[in-house]
Amino acid sequence: MTRQLPNVLFRWGVLSVLLVIIGCPIAFFIWGSFWTTAPGLGGTATLRGYQELFSPQVYSTLGNTVAVAVSGTAIALVLGVGGVVVTTKTDIVGRRLIAPAFLVQYFLPSYILALSWQFYAGPKGPVNQVLLALPMFDAPPVDIFSVWGIALVSGSHYAGIVYLLTKGAIESVPASLEEAAEISGAGLLMTLRKITLPLASPSLLIATVIVFTRLLQSFGTPLILGIRGGVFVLATQMYLALRGYPYDFTFAAALGMILLLIAVFGVAAQRRLSGAREKYETIAGQGNVTTAEYDLGRYGHVLSAVFLALIVFLYLLPVVTLVASSFQQTFLGFDLEHVEWTLENYLHFFVGSSAETFRLALKNTLLLSGVGGVVGMVLAALVSYIVIKTESVVGDVLDFLTFVPIVIPGLVLSTAYLWFFLNFNVFGLYGTIWLVMIAFTAKFIVYGVRASNSSFRSIGQELEDAANIAGAGLFGTFKRVFIPLLKPGLVSGYLLLFIDYMKSLSIPLLLGAGNAEVIQVLMWRRIANGNAEQSAAIATIIVALILVVYVGTYLLTDVAVTDI
Incomplete structure (x- = not known):
């Protein structure tokens, strides 16, 4: 004892x-969600905060939140799973650059990525400036301050976590099964659809739940891009309720309870899926190799060009634009003739x-x-x-x-x-x-x-x-x-x-x-x-x-x- x-x-x-x-x-x-004031400061019990959740403003905010989460999750899954397939199942040129790009993008703060996209795809950014040079556009065609702009930035950011969560499962699919499908005449896409992705489905579901839950509660990207465009999600509306005057703690707490319930659902779903995942085990002989590689022939060059372009345009150029903007007196994109370069922003x-x-x-x-x-x-x-x-x-x-x-x-x-x-x-x-x-x-x-x-x-x-x-x-x-x-x-x-x-x-x-x-x-x-x-x-x-x-x-x- x-x-x-x-x-x-x-x-x-x-x-x-x-x-x-x-x-x-x-x-x-x-x-606090059931109290008229901050707990401990007097007040009485109330349901006012929950009653205000049924207002048109909250419905609009909830719609924006769901749209960002659904669209962003889809983008993250396409990029993340596509990156895993390209780096583990093909022999395309430049595949070693894809994984570091995903990981670096994920480790960078989301609010900094949002700021970089504000410069990169804003009205004066290089994306809109290049498109405006085309005869069919007379106004900036890309609105990064919209729901879809927030979804693009958030989804590309969370592609890194999808890559990390699904890489092991996709790699562990026995090469013998994929090779058998190839011998039977199935191409890469059919093999993925019929064999690889179904066997990796537990990890894919876990990644989907995690990304969807995080996007429903995302704050940094909607704060920087959304407020300027008049697009509010649950987290930013909650922040404004706490920062406005007078402070509306009750309403903010009721909004937060929605996010809290989403979080509880995410925990339950992830634990259930994780438990289901442990029930799956692939039986492989000693001769099994880790993974199969597909020779894509002439299509490999096309796929390589597409993924490298995505890495450059989605991950590299926004950060380059951010760094370049920090050396400009007033941001003018890459209009080198009129840009005034300076160190004043740092010296300040x-x-x-x-x-x-x-x-x-x-x-x-x-x-x-x-x-x-x-x-x-x-x-x-x-x-x-x-x-x-x-x-x-x-x-x-x-x-x-x-x-x-x-x-x-x-x-x-x-x-x-x-x-x-x-x-x-x-x-x-x-x-x-x-x-x-x-x-x-x-x-x-x-x-x-x-x-x-x-x-x-x-x-x-x-x-x-x-x-x-x-x-x-x-x-x-x-x-x-x-x-x-x-x-x-x-x-x-x-x-x-x-x-x-x-x-x-x-x-x-x-x-x-x-x-x-x-x-x-x-x-x-x-x-x-x-x-x-x-x-x-x-x-x-x-x-x-x-x-x-x-x-x-x-x-x-x-x-x-x-x-x-």
């Missing part, structure tokens, strides 16, 4: 921490009037991403140990608690934190950078847990037993046994947390203010004030920071995000 007591206290202590940073704020949020933040504000925001961002990533991984490793190495109900509860926040919109989670800490300002956290760090940890801890889980499963129980026999306690075993063997999982999980902490906009937009402002919020304020060129400079700095940290960590540890 003397040896078991610390383990019991350890498990319940970790559970208590997660209940405070995840469970309590969500409970306050649900309560490094030595100009906004230098002090920028330095504080940059310091907060690096503190959140650097220190917060470490804190998140430490807590994630402790949770992972309980989930994998102990057989207890606490482990099941922790596994569920860490998974739920990732599918809860950041705007909902940050609003829950706002209300909870307004009423219980524990340790004076409200209005500080530490509250933002706690919210980030709650939101993204699942990545650290999943990264640690695979490493913990690979460590045999006999090593832990040997450490206990030698007199090492729980933390001694962690220090001398687990941490050295967990290095790949810990480092790759840390990279994911660092990138996501720097990518997130919705959480610091509500919780960060004054001395707690971060660089991504500073960028949004420049966009809101109509200074797109300065916001492009900040976006370029954020992209550079993410790439430097990722490449630097990889060079020092030889561990990449894909090692999870």
